[in-house]
Amino acid sequence: MTSIESQRPEPPSGPSRTRRRWLLSGAGVLAAAAGAGLAWWRLQPHAVAPGALDGPGDLWSRVFEQPDGASLAMQSFRGKPLLLNFWATWCPPCVEELPLLDRFYRENASKGFQVAGIAIDQAAAVRSFLTRMPLGFPVALAGSEGIELVKSLGNLAGGLPFSVVLGGDGRLLHRKMGKVSEAELAQWALLR
Amino acid sequence: MELAGKGTLGELGGAGNAEYPSMDDTAHEIAQTAARLVVEEGLEYGPAKRRALKVLGLPVRTALPDNDRVDDAVREYIALFCADTQPGELAALRRLALVWMERLDPFRPHLGGAVWQGTATRWSDIYIQLFCDDPKSAEIALINHQVDYDVRAVNGFNGETVDALSLHVRCPELGESVGVHLLVYDHDDLRGALKPDRRGRKPRGDLSAVRALLAEA
Numbered sequence: 001m002t003s004i005e006s007q008r009p010e011p012p013s014g015p016s017r018t019r020r021r022w023l024l025s026g027a028g029v030l031a032a033a034a035g036a037g038l039a040w041w042r043l044q045p046h047a048v049a050p051g052a053l054d055g056p057g058d059l060w061s062r063v064f065e066q067p068d069g070a071s072l073a074m075q076s077f078r079g080k081p082l083l084l085n086f087w088a089t090w091c092p093p094c095v096e097e098l099p100l101l102d103r104f105y106r107e108n109a110s111k112g113f114q115v116a117g118i119a120i121d122q123a124a125a126v127r128s129f130l131t132r133m134p135l136g137f138p139v140a141l142a143g144s145e146g147i148e149l150v151k152s153l154g155n156l157a158g159g160l161p162f163s164v165v166l167g168g169d170g171r172l173l174h175r176k177m178g179k180v181s182e183a184e185l186a187q188w189a190l191l192r
Numbered sequence: 193m194e195l196a197g198k199g200t201l202g203e204l205g206g207a208g209n210a211e212y213p214s215m216d217d218t219a220h221e222i223a224q225t226a227a228r229l230v231v232e233e234g235l236e237y238g239p240a241k242r243r244a245l246k247v248l249g250l251p252v253r254t255a256l257p258d259n260d261r262v263d264d265a266v267r268e269y270i271a272l273f274c275a276d277t278q279p280g281e282l283a284a285l286r287r288l289a290l291v292w293m294e295r296l297d298p299f300r301p302h303l304g305g306a307v308w309q310g311t312a313t314r315w316s317d318i319y320i321q322l323f324c325d326d327p328k329s330a331e332i333a334l335i336n337h338q339v340d341y342d343v344r345a346v347n348g349f350n351g352e353t354v355d356a357l358s359l360h361v362r363c364p365e366l367g368e369s370v371g372v373h374l375l376v377y378d379h380d381d382l383r384g385a386l387k388p389d390r391r392g393r394k395p396r397g398d399l400s401a402v403r404a405l406l407a408e409a
Contacts, residue, residue, distance in 0.1 A: 090295050157336065158336050160338065
């Protein structure tokens with residue numbers, strides 16, 4: 001009878017070993033992404049909901065909680081242009097663009113251009129993320145309210161990341177769905 | 193009476209002629225080999241048992257030990273060979289599972305498989321069952337966060353085919369990529385899904401149950 005001792009395995013030869021095959025037995029991979037037409041629709045900013053940027057309950061009247069417990073009133077950004085970025089810790093392109101946004105913030109803060117992030121995520125996740133990647137610009141937390149806000153700004157599918165540029169007068173100057181590039185940011189810096 | 197009889201037979205078989213191993217010896221050997229495949233290669237019980245037949249050079253139609261038996265062998269194997277590393281690896285995978293369960297909170301996430309049962313090692317994947325009102329909602333959440341995933345159809349615990357959304361996730365604690373599989377069930381499937389098995393263990397646990405497991409350790 002074979003004892004378990006005699007079957008002692010070789011020690012694992014390294015992290016690359018047999019990992020990572022998929023272990024599920026399945027009927028093959030189906031199409032992961034939606035069709036091209038739907039993708040196009042998703043990536044188009046649609047009309048901004050009436051009253052989203054002016055009137056009672058608009059973006060400017062909102063007050064969000066920050067990861068450290070402080071509150072962040074959108075009203076405090078009035079008067080100067082603002083780049084408002086919606087993100088989540090588990091959205092890879094969001095995480096990729098944050099250093100770019102942070103650099104943009106550092107370079108343009110003295111020129112009166114403001115940046116703020118709204119994390120549509122769990123507070124604990126955002127807190128631990130920010131200890132690993134500290135950001136110079138203020139970050140606020142928003143759950144379902146954030147998703148509703150994103151949709152009211154014309155991002156009807158609710159995809160992240162999502163950036164909007166708002167003028168000092170509170171008007172919408174630009175919207176971007178998906179990851180921003182350095183060239184786009186350079187153009188936005190000229191918007192007022 | 194019956195149990196005593198079985199025990200005697202088993203003992204006789206175990207001590208019997210090595211040239212003619214009894215069914216029980218064979219099942220024991222399959223269970224041990226399967227356990228090694230489960231622990232060292234992260235295989236699920238079913239595939240591990242079938243692979244064990246190949247490894248041992250046994251005919252395909254050999255009677256297989258039941259999952260409880262493999263489970264015992266897995267726990268024995270871990271206690272013997274991985275007692276120093278496994279608890280840490282299990283905790284790391286449970287923490288990673290918790291992160292994803294929190295992200296997917298609206299879809300009633302439940303942790304299943306080896307990471308829930310406590311037999312996971314660094315080679316194990318994470319299986320999270322979602323009980324959604326709208327079967328497409330979880331997938332839409334992944335798309336909206338631009339998370340890469342594969343979809344495939346797998347057999348669910350309810351006997352029906354369910355979608356599995358599979359992600360590669362980096363586990364910083366283990367320093368490697370872990371497969372996280374999200375199995376999309378209907379909200380209705382949750383009824384009865386927490387009923388303990390024959391050994392009184394719950395087959396899956398929700399967010400608070402996983403948090404409790406981590407707090408225990």
